[in-house]
Amino acid sequence: MAQLYFEYGAMGSGKSIEILKVAHNYESQGKEVLLLTPLVNDRDGVGMIASRIGLKRPARVISPDANLFEMIDEERKKRDLAAVLVDEAQFLQKEQVDQLAQVVDDYHLPVMTFGLKQDAFNELFEGAKRLIEMADKLVEMKTICSFCGRKATxxxxxxxxxxxxxxxxxxxxxxxxxxxxxxxxxxxxxxxxxxxxxxx
Known part of the structure; x- marks a missing residue:
């Protein structure tokens, strides 16, 4: 059954590596995926998903006012999508998370989102907060503290x-x-x- 996933972790926990790995796994089986990333995520160039170890690939850009249900619906008419993968999902608007949930419910299409839970001041991002409220499955990706080796939160x-x-x-x-x-x-x-x- 299709679900809305939110995989979250502190910076350096391998979120971008994971989304690229998931995309590769689908595509190696001949299945189509739609990769999305918010416009604000321009660390490695607009529309680019990039890991800290050098792996990267282009993705479709999400503007702050984009309707993700309509965007994904248009893409479904062009090709047979097996999954939607969203990088840096903390930057989504609340309404966009609800639109992703609608994609899962109406089209039975898995949507996997990856991102930070909270910002550098320990406040939830809008997109992360809504994903915690709406996702069918939450997965914490772990990494270690830069200073002591405990789990970084x-x-x-x-x-x-x-x-x-x-x-x-x-x-x-x-x-x-x-x-x-x-x-x-x-x-x-x-x-x-x-x-x-x-x-x-």
Whole structure:
């Protein structure tokens, strides 16, 4: 039975690798998938899903005002879709998550979304919040804290080597701007260790 999935994890947990792997698995069996990514996700170029280990491929762009039900319906008329895969799903609007749920319910088409649960200030993103409320299945993807090796539950934003606890919710960046951390090190990051890591 088709379901709406939300696979979430802190930065560095392999979400983009996983979506690319899922797409490859479908396509290696001769099945069609639709890859989607929000317009705001431009770290590696607009419309590009890219992992930190170098794997990447293009995806269709979701604008903030896009109707995903209509977009996917149009795509279904062109080809026989087996699944819809959405990267950086935390950036979706609430209504867009509801539209994905409608795709699952009306077309019995699996929709798998991947993204962060909360921002660098430990507040839920709008898209993630709605996915937690609406998804049939939630899967946590795990990674380790940059400082202690415990499970990372969030990410901490840095600027000029200093932790940032306020600012814009959305600031696209990679390893230079964010570190996966546990709750303890979100509050108390080891800046000496961070400095040593940069020197290595």
């Amino acid at each position: 969030t990410q901490l934003r840095f600027k000029d080597g200093k932790p940032q606890y306020e600012g814009a919710q959305i600031q696209i960046g990679g390893d230079e701007a964010y570190k996966p951390v546990c709750r303890i090190h979100w509050y108390h990051p080891d800046l000496n260790m961070l400095k040593k890591q940069k020197e290595m």
